[in-house]
Amino acid sequence: MTTQLPVLYPTRSCGECTACCTVLAVLEIRKSERVACPHDEGSCAIYSCRPPSCHGYVCAWLLGWGDDADRPDKLGLIVDTGIATDGGGFLARETRPGAAEASRSRLRRLARRGLQFQTPVGKRRGPPTTVAVDLFNGERYLFTSDGRCHSQPPRVDITFD
Numbered sequence: 001m002t003t004q005l006p007v008l009y010p011t012r013s014c015g016e017c018t019a020c021c022t023v024l025a026v027l028e029i030r031k032s033e034r035v036a037c038p039h040d041e042g043s044c045a046i047y048s049c050r051p052p053s054c055h056g057y058v059c060a061w062l063l064g065w066g067d068d069a070d071r072p073d074k075l076g077l078i079v080d081t082g083i084a085t086d087g088g089g090f091l092a093r094e095t096r097p098g099a100a101e102a103s104r105s106r107l108r109r110l111a112r113r114g115l116q117f118q119t120p121v122g123k124r125r126g127p128p129t130t131v132a133v134d135l136f137n138g139e140r141y142l143f144t145s146d147g148r149c150h151s152q153p154p155r156v157d158i159t160f161d
């Protein structure tokens with residue numbers, strides 16, 4: 001299933017956050033998931049010519065989900081928006097052990113109510129969806145749009161030699 005959302009617009013700036021530079025795989029530079037990028041020097045050392053997949057990545061917080069304290073480097077979670085995953089819907093990746101448990105009720109609510117996000121003409125809300133939660137230790141569970149929680153097979157990271 002693919003969650004359908006209208007065109008989304010970043011409403012914030014990343015600031016000091018570089019959480020996705022560690023958590024996400026970057027195919028163009030053969031960077032594996034959950035491995036620090038060699039170009040991450042507190043900010044991107046190759047920012048002006050960073051790979052397209054870095055340039056195009058926008059997390060839910062950047063779109064307006066949550067508060068300032070929910071920036072991924074502070075929250076310990078990166079929420080991907082409206083991207084089809086193997087479970088469909090959104091994907092919340094834990095960057096710090098225990099962060100998902102601390103946000104459990106909010107992740108459940110995100111599945112039940114959909115993502116509220118900013119556009120140039122005001123706040124919009126996406127449809128109810130599923131939220132897959134990847135824990136730091138590789139375990140995974142899924143909230144369905146009825147708010148129920150289901151265990152999932154362990155995560156398999158994308159890795160490059």
Ligand code: SF4
Nearest residue numbers: 014017018020059072
């Ligand atoms: S996780 Fe989100 S806020 Fe942090 S650097 Fe990536 S896109 Fe920016």
Ligand code: SF4
Nearest residue numbers: 021037039040044054
């Ligand atoms: S190339 Fe730059 S933007 Fe892309 S993951 Fe590495 S540090 Fe982050």
